[in-house]
Amino acid sequence: MRLRLTLVVLGLATPGLAQTPIAEMICGAHDEIVTRLTKGQRATLVGMGVRGPDAVMEIWQAADGDWTLVQSYANGQSCILAMGSDWADLGVPAEG
Template sequence: MTLSALIQTTCLCLVLAPAAQAKSPIAEVICEPTDRMHEKLERQFGAERAATGIRGPEQLMEVWTSKSGDWTMVVTYATGTSCIVAMGENWYTHAKVDPARG
């Protein structure tokens, strides 16, 4: 390998290294006691629970949405802890069309 190629490879590695170390937005899951989590979602973010589903005997999945379109997915555990596992924006609820009304 020539000196020029070695320098180019080293520079490329230095440029790409921070990108490889970047964390996912949900790399750090946020957990709180369920009451506190619900209070934060309601008061700080203006969110309300839009959907709930049972994931198993110990877990409940919740989707919280705000009027601005932000959404938060929360897992609530039987232990009394809730964790944010995903967040996003532009939430849209699809209305069902009654086929009898065309």
């Protein structure tokens, strides 16, 4: 009985594994990642921002609403960090 209770408590305390369409990071030369996104996914770059002195984050969106988060490094490498669906462009908030 004690072993069963311990297993139940451990099961509740351990978060479930998140289901994700990307099981591991996909990395490669930036040009290869861009080709994969533009030709394979028909995605376009819709946003980007500096993450640090050596990295830029990019959001790529396909016409069907699928999106891909890419981190690009100064050394020419890029990694796909996340993918999803139903991207909504909220626009830039008005000043004032």
